[in-house]
Amino acid sequence: MQSPFNPLIQAQCLYSLEQVDNAIQTLAADICQQLQGVDSLVVLCVLKGGLVFTGRLLPYLTLPVQLEYVQVSRYGQNTQGGHLDWLTPVSSCLAGRHVLVCDDIFDEGKTLAALCLHLQQAQAASVQSAVLVEKCHTRKVPQFKPTFVGLQVPDAFVWGMGMDVQGFWRNAPGIFALKNSEE
Ligand code: IMP
Ligand code: MG
Numbered sequence: 607m608q609s610p611f612n613p614l615i616q617a618q619c620l621y622s623l624e625q626v627d628n629a630i631q632t633l634a635a636d637i638c639q640q641l642q643g644v645d646s647l648v649v650l651c652v653l654k655g656g657l658v659f660t661g662r663l664l665p666y667l668t669l670p671v672q673l674e675y676v677q678v679s680r681y682g683q684n685t686q687g688g689h690l691d692w693l694t695p696v697s698s699c700l701a702g703r704h705v706l707v708c709d710d711i712f713d714e715g716k717t718l719a720a721l722c723l724h725l726q727q728a729q730a731a732s733v734q735s736a737v738l739v740e741k742c743h744t745r746k747v748p749q750f751k752p753t754f755v756g757l758q759v760p761d762a763f764v765w766g767m768g769m770d771v772q773g774f775w776r777n778a779p780g781i782f783a784l785k786n787s788e789e
Contacts (some may be wrong), residue, residue: 617782620759626767626780627662629756633736634666637706637754646670648705650696652721653677655710658768658776659738663664663708678721701729710742710768712752720752739781757781
């Protein structure tokens with residue numbers, strides 16, 4: 607099976623691997639500062655897109671972290687009421703725990719908003735969210751913003767650093783978009 611895209615030919619690099627890693631280090635410092643006084647943290651990686659971001663973020667977090675993961679998709683168009691389909695269940699009880707949800711991209715925000723709401727309803731002590739990139743447009747869900755955002759990208763389809771294009775190139779070393787997709 608062949609990938610439909612060759613990122614070296616058909617793509618422009620929006621952020622290099624080095625730029626992404628610098629942004630992740632800055633973001634980690636913000637997270638650690640905000641979490642001062644928190645005794646331990648559950649980092650909840652949203653698979654599959656959040657995998658690379660979470661893996662590169664973890665070593666920069668300077669408090670005791672327990673790593674958990676979830677794979678989730680959403681039914682319905684309503685953000686707050688949207689039914690979550692837990693493709694994998696959250697693997698430990700998060701009630702009373704401080705949770706940081708880590709995902710790849712804040713696009714419209716429907717899945718992340720619904721996931722954070724679910725965790726609040728499950729009585730987490732606190733729920734914060736971190737995304738590697740935010741896509742800049744005005745179609746966001748109301749009343750939700752990720753707590754921490756690493757980088758901003760234009761309103762175009764992007765991939766790399768965990769984000770896929772038709773199932774491929776989650777491994778791309780940087781963040782890429784189709785050439786001229788901003789025009
Ligand atoms: P949202 O609920 O609209 O914020 O987006 C849900 C999911 O869609 C994200 O977590 C990503 O997995 C995926 N997604 C949205 N935009 C892109 C993109 O530009 N590239 C790759 N995946 C994307
Ligand atoms: Mg995702």
